[in-house]
Amino acid sequence: MANGAAAVARPQTDYFSADYATARERFRQAAGDAGARREALPLAATGPDEMPLTIDIAWLGEPDAGHVLLHTSGIHGVEAFAGSAVQLALLDDVPALSAGRAIVLVHVLNPYGMAWLRRANENNVDLNRNFLGGDESWAGAPPLYAALDELLNPPSPPQRDAFLWRALIRVLRYGYPAVKQAVAQGQYEFPRGLFYGGARLEEGPHLYLAWLASRLSRAQRILAIDVHTGLGSRAADTLLVEPGYRAPAALAGALRRPLVDPASGDSSSYVVKGGLASGVRRALPNAEFHALVQEFGTYPVLKVISALRDENRAHFHVAGTVGHPAKSALRRALCPEDNSWREAVVGRGVSAVRAAFTWLQGEE
Numbered sequence: 001m002a003n004g005a006a007a008v009a010r011p012q013t014d015y016f017s018a019d020y021a022t023a024r025e026r027f028r029q030a031a032g033d034a035g036a037r038r039e040a041l042p043l044a045a046t047g048p049d050e051m052p053l054t055i056d057i058a059w060l061g062e063p064d065a066g067h068v069l070l071h072t073s074g075i076h077g078v079e080a081f082a083g084s085a086v087q088l089a090l091l092d093d094v095p096a097l098s099a100g101r102a103i104v105l106v107h108v109l110n111p112y113g114m115a116w117l118r119r120a121n122e123n124n125v126d127l128n129r130n131f132l133g134g135d136e137s138w139a140g141a142p143p144l145y146a147a148l149d150e151l152l153n154p155p156s157p158p159q160r161d162a163f164l165w166r167a168l169i170r171v172l173r174y175g176y177p178a179v180k181q182a183v184a185q186g187q188y189e190f191p192r193g194l195f196y197g198g199a200r201l202e203e204g205p206h207l208y209l210a211w212l213a214s215r216l217s218r219a220q221r222i223l224a225i226d227v228h229t230g231l232g233s234r235a236a237d238t239l240l241v242e243p244g245y246r247a248p249a250a251l252a253g254a255l256r257r258p259l260v261d262p263a264s265g266d267s268s269s270y271v272v273k274g275g276l277a278s279g280v281r282r283a284l285p286n287a288e289f290h291a292l293v294q295e296f297g298t299y300p301v302l303k304v305i306s307a308l309r310d311e312n313r314a315h316f317h318v319a320g321t322v323g324h325p326a327k328s329a330l331r332r333a334l335c336p337e338d339n340s341w342r343e344a345v346v347g348r349g350v351s352a353v354r355a356a357f358t359w360l361q362g363e364e
Helices: 004-009 020-033 077-092 111-116 143-152 163-174 176-184 203-215 249-255 276-283 301-317 325-334 339-362
Strands: 037-046 052-061 067-073 101-107 221-234 237-241 288-297
Touching: 020 037, 020 052, 020 077, 020 101, 020 111, 037 111, 037 203, 052 111, 052 203, 067 077, 067 339, 077 101, 077 111, 077 221, 077 325, 077 339, 101 339, 143 163, 143 176, 163 176, 163 301, 203 276, 221 237, 221 276, 221 325, 221 339, 237 339, 249 339, 276 288, 288 339, 301 325
Parallel strands: 067 101, 067 221, 221 288
Antiparallel strands: 037 052, 052 101, 237 288
């Protein structure tokens, strides 16, 4: 484990990795150096050049800790570069752990997406729409999504087609809140479309939920932080809670920033169907569970959607590789290359974990 002085001296931008393979190797090495217990959940899908893919986990603290901070990255594949960087920084300077407390870092829940620079997995499933409950149907789409499908998912390679102007016309016609919610909440009708939630629980989520049930079943209190990019003001982070959730006042005070309810109607976010937090909550029914999504803004929403749209078209309609320009553009849209953005991500990502863990350390 690096000492505090060494961690401060290291440029925060150094924690960003060039690709999935590099990020995984760095995470495994850093976890070992920090004295963490390491596990890996292997997946059937492969990366470029048949590279094996794994969900990697580092456990810091007591194996039977009652209070656990659960930090996840990369459920949206290509967004993982930011969350991976935060986790590497944390491993470089691990917070002091008191008795009965643990930090669990889950590195890249969608390794296929990170390896291939996709937001979705090998089945085009948006894994943050894939955790449906037993009473929810793997079918259907918001009516407005069906009306927008031709715009969002044209069956052709990427090309100039006045997407931004056409999207603005739809926003003017239907209203921004309605379009935002319909597009992003999750759909189960268009398997080649954006925000597709799948037809069943995918392999990665299945393995992860089974791991949680096995390893965290004795935990009494769990605070989860899941890192995303692309939503909100550039280089700023938004902490989102589950719809209708009221955080303990002490937690909100420790974090020293607003906790935003996506159902409140006064944020840039939206309510998702089949989100990760709902799946984790069901897997650990005996724990007091608190969940936060930390979103780091990159570019205006239509620019991000345009990049997602182009990569999706390239994936299905061009025999491209991981080096296709649409994939590189999507990576830049969700992980800007400028140092100021990257420094903000690591700094605010680490500070949120430390503040949350301070709260968790003090809870009895």
